[in-house]
Amino acid sequence: MILYKSALFDSARQDAILAHLESYINRVRATMTLPPEAVIQAVDRLGSRIAAGEFDPVIARVASPEEVEEYRALAVRLMSRSALEARLKNELGEPLRDDPTSPIRQERRPLGTLFHIAAGNMDGLPAYSVVEGLLTGNFNILKLPSADDGVTVEILSALIREEPLIGDFVAVFDTPSTDTEAMRKMAMMADGIVVWGGETAITAVRALAPPGVKLIEWGHRLGFAYVSGTPSDEELAALASHIAGTKQLLCSSAQVIYLDTASMPDLRAFADRFLPHLDRAMAAHPVTDLGAMARITTRRRCRELAEALGERESGEVLRGSADCSLILKTDSALEISPLWGNVLVKRLPRANLLPVLRTAKGTLQTAALLCPVQDRASLTEVLLRAGVNRVRRAGDLSASFPGEAHDGEFPLRRCTRIVDIEK
Amino acid sequence: MSYRSRLFRWPDPYDTASTDALFTDAARECAAYHAAHCPAYRTLLDAARFSPDDLDAIGDLARIPAIPTAFLKTHRLRTMPADRLHTPIRATSSGTGGRASEIGLDWGACFCGLSMIAKVAAPRSLLSPRPCHYIVFGYMPRRENAMAAAKTAYGYTFLAPALDRTFALRWENSRYVPDLDGVIRAIVRHAASPHPTRFIGFPAYTYFTLKKMDERGIRVRLPRGSSIMLGGGWKQFWREAVDKTVLYALAERVLGIPEEAIAESYGAAEHPILYCDCRNHRFHVPVYSRVLIRDVKTLEPLPMGYPGLVNLISPLIRATPLLSVLTDDLGILHPGEECGCGITSPTLELLGRAGMEEIRTCAAGAEEILKGTESEKEYGRVKREK
Secondary structure (H helix, E strand, O other): OEEEEEEEHHHHHHHHHHHHHHHHHHHHHHHOOOHHHHHHHHHHHHHHHHHHOHHHHEEEEEOOOOHHHHHHHHHHHOHHHHHHHHHHHHHHHOOOOOOOOEEEEEEEEOOOEEEEOOOOOOOHHHHHHHHHOOOOOOOEEHHHHHOOOOHHHHHHHHHHHHHHHHHHHEEEEEOOOHHHHHHHHHHHOOOOOEEOOOHHHHHHHHHHOOOOOOEEEEEEOOEEEEEEOOOOHHHEEEEEEHHHOOOOOOOOOEEEEEEEEHHHHHHHHHHHHHHHHHHHHHHHOOOHHHHHHHHHHHHHHHHHHHHHHOOOOOOOOOOOOOOHHHHHOOOOOOOOOOOEEEEEEEEEEEEEEHHHOOOOOOOOEEEEOOHHHHHHHHHHHHHHOOOOOOEEEEOOOOOOOOOOEOOOOOOOOOOOOEEEEEE | HHHHHHHHHHOOOOOOHHHHHHHHHOOOOOOHHHHHHHHHHHHHHHHOOOOOOOOOOOOHHHHHHOOOHHHHHHOOOOOOOOOOOOOOOEEEEOOOOOOOOOEEOOOHHHHHHHHHHHHOOOOOOOOOOOEEEEEEEEEEHEEEEEEEHHHHHHHEEEEOEEEEEEEEEEEEEEEEEEOOHHHHHHHHHHHHOOEEEEEOHHHHHHHHHHHHHHHOOOOOOOOOOOOEEEEOOOOOOOOOOOOOOHHHHHHHHHHOOOOOEEEEEEEEEEEEEEEEEEOOEEEEEEOEEEEEEOOOHHHHOOOOOOOOEEEEEOOOOOOOOOOEEEOOOOOOOOOOHOOOOOOOOEEEEEEEEEOOOOOOOOOOOOHHOOOOOOOOOOOOOOOOOO
């Protein structure tokens, strides 16, 4: 299904529409303006309708019943007028030069045309990415993920019904990923490409993007916890609960717990203390997804067979009774864990923090810092200097706060440019 | 004659009910062979306290240690040493997760395999002496490309004598590039030929090409006997964004090929048994394999109708201990009678893949972009975590 000029078209029309898209976009950009207020009002209204449960059947197509609840809460938080106005003010509201004695005047303008390539495995993200493009006044081309199930088109259509003007600024295609020709055409029309994904995705998009197109990349990130001194049981419980609650699936989830030590026995002592917390947390947040359970069981089965052949896993492994484990490693690399409550525990004396974390540049995002209060400021400083963008308390790795940046940037700002006009 | 040969020569390829005893015997024979010649496999059987002699009845199949495909990708279990193996075929899985398992076929397995293909292909009239043109929506074979998917698709082009073969993925400048326009030109050319055209390969490319023809208003009427065989991997069609019925309608409109002439097949490198759909497009379990669905937590076998991990059992292969393979697919078995096509062996419905491990938020949607066209990877879609 294709969404173009506020109407739905059969996917078979793709090439015909693409042939005229450039001239259509040029006409829109030459003659029309999308004021932020129009977008805010439409998104706010749609958010209230989602919050009221009107879209539950649509969301239920891609989410479990508990997740429907979660998405509704998310809609309220991200789509309300106050949230959107705060974002615009916070991200775009810095004073631009307006000095009567200056020979120039500055304005913030849309980048122009954005091509969004959004994730297939995070529902709602494609629409969210387009809304960011609309708020900044851009024309938006969206390539749907193959697993979309029509949800994005339905949400964007509802948005267009709230504010018909939006329909002139959106073109959505369900182009299969094999159609590189069409993807390249879309990339050629864009001033910026917004891509959400892992290293492979980003590399693929870089190969696709013509020179001169701005790349707005939101790549995978890895979170970790840094523990110095002796944390309280409350802190450990909060960290364990976050690990179990997110199953380590989020960019901000802790993959590794680093200890401020050079001693392996210290790791073991910490793991002995932390495992009961993790076990309790996993029992409270069991894995319920059939596919996830199958993966965990298959991995266990592989391990049993390898052990039967006399193979030993590298590093010491402490297993909880609730299908969770702490894996004690001798290296210090920041890497992805086996997920689902299986956490890597590594040594990282504070003197090595910066050089070690620098080797993970590009994947750094969130650090939960568990340390004595007198060390907090200095350790925070080292983490930030190493490239970490968010420093949080034990259980707050994923918590979002109003006005916060995304991976070190204000997303809306990346969708715009500053123009200088001589008076 | 070995039990294996008798099983693979059984006249009715879907007569699972009458072949239970023979299948058990063949499984015992296969397990004993691997236990005697593959020390690692022997160790695994011992660790599970399982002896091939424990196989007395079909219900005992569940006791054979099931080896995950993930394990086969990291452990080269060989019953016949590679240099001694006079094997005509070495195939690898597509390595979607970055690693591929290596499968060897012994000569005996090849003969059994040919008999199997002839029998399974018969009900769908796939075996024919009538020469035809082939359009392969898959990889042009190269000596270096050991991928089972490429070999399977190429293998199908021998079911009827080939006049010529056109490949949608051509090898140019050290990479595979799609050449759909070349394919469309070939289709138009073949429409004027008195011989039928057979289409083979990945459903995604098939659909995509037909859609392109439809858009350009290209309509041909291919001679009777023309057909489409979809396949090239387990992960190809189910839950694809395109509904099968859409593809059937498109094939009728653009090529003049009716739904009855569209068959779907699948197989896995680790379980090289040919599954071909019935006229209701369901996959009945053939006599050459038995399917168990196992509980995702306990791995205990589940009754029909319950979803779980798909465990495939076949005594075909001697070179590698693939007797009982635990796939990373989720599936359900249904009683065969419910299908209504007349075949009574159970049907296997595939629900999707347990999938790979990935971080969720920032997603992998674009990762598929160039997959399948710019690399040798099988075309696949990134599974959404739920």
